[in-house]
Amino acid sequence: MIDIRVSNCNKSYGSLRVLKDINLEIERGEFIVLLGPSGCGKSTLLHIVAGLDRLSSGEIEIGGRDVTDVEPKDRDIAMVFQSYALYPTMSVRSNMEFGLRMRGKPMSEIRPLVEEKARMLHIDHLLDRRPSQLSGGQRQRVAIGRALVRDPKVFLFDEPLSNLDAKLRASMRTEIKKLHQSLGTTAIYVTHDQLEAMTLATRMVVMKAGEIQQIGKPEEVYHRPVNLFVADFLGNPGMNFMKGHLRLDGGRVSADVGAATLPLDGYAFEVAPVAGQAVVIGLRPESIQPASVQMSDGGAPYALTLKPILTEHTGSDNLVVLAMGEQEIVGKFPSDMLPKLGEPVAIGFDLSRVSVFDAESERRI
């Protein structure tokens, strides 16, 4: 069942087009993450769903009802902000109660509800404090609590964890995920942090310059990016890109990238390959390992002998920069395998994970 439908949505500020013809359908209970670099329009899209921004053209439906011209308060949504946006002059309790009181709910119903949600978020001992007396993590819990008591049809999160330190961010991330699993409420979550996007999303929407680039499950977007932008935006360290052109020998397709010719027999082309077509071959660092390491599909890797020119320890792995003809690629080695600089090693390429892009259109082929 479709819970939120965004149809042909456009938004311009003067001559600046912030959103270009956005179409998005969200099923009930989904956790949708809008991901993209700053200025890509993801927050604007969220604000438009919330009703805080008016769209220039298009339609928004929530729960089967056209809400394009409906006030935010009547859209049955709740929102959590990056800056928490707690009312600083009120206690935590009043912050959580205020929205319900404005809706004319009797205090006898509000009180137990607020206390229940506060217990759920482990902030019940903070109810009589002011927001200024709380830590960042506690404030964000209160902000989530304020959204929870409203029991809305849709939760909207606008980069809620960006103001927290790395460790707290990770633990709040898990909690938001747990919360969503137990409540099952539809959620839209805006972030520029790909780790948050990958871990939280049931489906993610990658945006750039006001346009949706790709919608899909996190693993799908990660392994089968539709264009160079998505491929480059996701992953840390980023995907390796090797420039080359296609070769067709009989029925077999391969890619000549200068230093090597990579066989693409297993690759499922979406567009029929053309001989001599200029392409960019994308391969994630974790698919470039020592030849002795078992590949993800259990098959034998495509092996090459390359010279390491730089290594970096990240703790869990070693990142190894390898010279491949004119180009440099990065491989992710297990932490116990540290190659000597300048001494060629046998490298295995897991070509079942490869992505091929047309060099001109930058689209996946």
Next chain:
Amino acid sequence: MRRFLQRHMSQIALSPSLALIAIFLYGFIAYTAAVSTTNSKAFPRFDNFVGLEQYWRLLHTPRWHVAFTNMFLFGGLFLLVTISLGLVIAILIDQRIRAESFFRSIVMYPMAMSFVVTGIIWQWLLNPTLGIEVMVHQLGFTSFRLDWLTNPDTVIWALVVAAFWQGCGLVMALFLAGLRGIDEDIWKAAAIDGIPAWRVYVFIVIPMLAPVFLTVVVLLALSIVRSFDLVVALTNGGPGVSSDLPSVFMFDMAFRRTNLGLSAASAVVMLGTVLAILIPYLYAETRERA
């Protein structure tokens, strides 16, 4: 020697200005306090010590009572009118209106004028034979009367209106800065919670402006105690002494009635009044910082 210089450079650099402040500010405050204990007339003389007699006389001078009461009456009204209207204007300008800087300039312009000019402008405007009254009469409303300047009971309002006209810009600017400093997400959260705008102002935004209120009150309070030129230009204390303020009283005693002792005593009382306002403020400020 070099090490001494290095270590004490900041003190050395500051000492001339400290010396000047010590002499010309605190020195003369002490001097004034000393004069107030003498029977000085046109010139300060220290051979005639009278103790606190000047303060006693001040307490029994009806004109001083008028001036001192006026200060609180004028001050209270001025504070109330300027803060409430200044806040309202700031809120109106904050509504993302068109030509915002135009309206902001209009409100701010009187601030660029000296109180003397303000006083003269309003003297003309309120003059029953020249200003607004004549204009309204010419429009046909001949029963209209605007005699604030000539009526001892309402003359204080003339001062309040002129001082408000001048002071409103500063107050508006401070409140506007405060309003602009409020996180926009608060407004968004309130919109989603369904809180009407006036309630957001009353329950959330205005309480958040508490530090601005404090600054505004202290600034206005000091300008009330200092206000001298406005009164001189607008009413010159009149009619009679009905719009006298302590500063006018002090000036009059010192330079027209050759009664320096009494004038110095009134100056010391004014300083005490200022300190009574300033010290709690400074105390609160420094405690907040600590």
